[in-house]
Amino acid sequence: MSNMMKPYAKWITLPWMLALFTGCTLDAGSRGPFGPEDPETAIPKQALPSQVPMRHALAFTADETPGRHLKPTMAGAVAETALKRSPNPSAILSPVEIAALRKAAESDPRVSALLGDRWGFIEADRSTPEGKVSFGCCRDEARIARLTYFSYSRNVAVEVRLKEQRVIDAARRDGYLPPEGPQDIERGIALARADSRLAGHVQSLQGHGLLMQPDIGLFKNDPGYGHRTIWITFSQGQDGDPKFWAVVDLTDDRVLEAGQEPPR
Helix, strand or coil: CCCCCHHHHHHHHHHHHHHHHHHCCCCHHHEECCEECCCCCCCCCCCCCCCCCCCCCCEECCCCCCCCCCCEECCCCCCHHHHCCCCCHHHCCCHHHHHHHHHHHHCCHHHHHHHCCCEEEEEEEEECCCCCCCCHHHHHHHCEEEEEEEECCCCEEEEEEECCCCEEEEEEECCCCCCCCHHHHHHHHHHHHHCCCCCCCCCCCEEEEEEECCCCCCCCCCCCCCCCEEEEEEECCCCCCEEEEEEEECCCCEEEEEEECCCC
């Protein structure tokens, strides 16, 4: 190195050496990966309790009624009877009220045109019109009744709204599949009993019905697809194992399949 470059090299090297020695003067124990660490927080020590707390044992009710689940008894819990709420009489339609509403609906020409020749009643309930007050003094004025039917002739659900046994409106409900109604089950059982595959075998048995939805197939749909179809079973009493079965198409008013359950 020439004599002219030596002074410059000395001044360049000096800052690096100062930085190196300054960094090494920190205590290694006070440094962390992100810089100097704060001092530890002093936590006061507490003595353990003289007695170990008792473990709470979970007790259950002694109710062994068949079909009911055991419930835990909890200290301070509200009695079961206190939790039961009395039904609101104004929200429940009595059989007499339903019969009167059905008579008014089924005699209306608009409803008759929607139902066709064959249909089944499904259910009736209370509802409130949109934009009306449903509480206080105006509750009784806002209440209306809603009846649901299924037209086998049209293969569609029909909804009728009434107020004081007067039909407000009636309309189809395309795409809606209401649950099975009493007339669905009665008609399905009657058709199944008369079927040649079951006749003479199920007359002394009790019939049951459950709505079903046949599946759509890749090349061929299941029998009854898109129709009001109900699964009928026959058993000894309400809780007996099914002995015979049938698939009933209420839209076409015929039994699609029927047979005997395999022995268990």
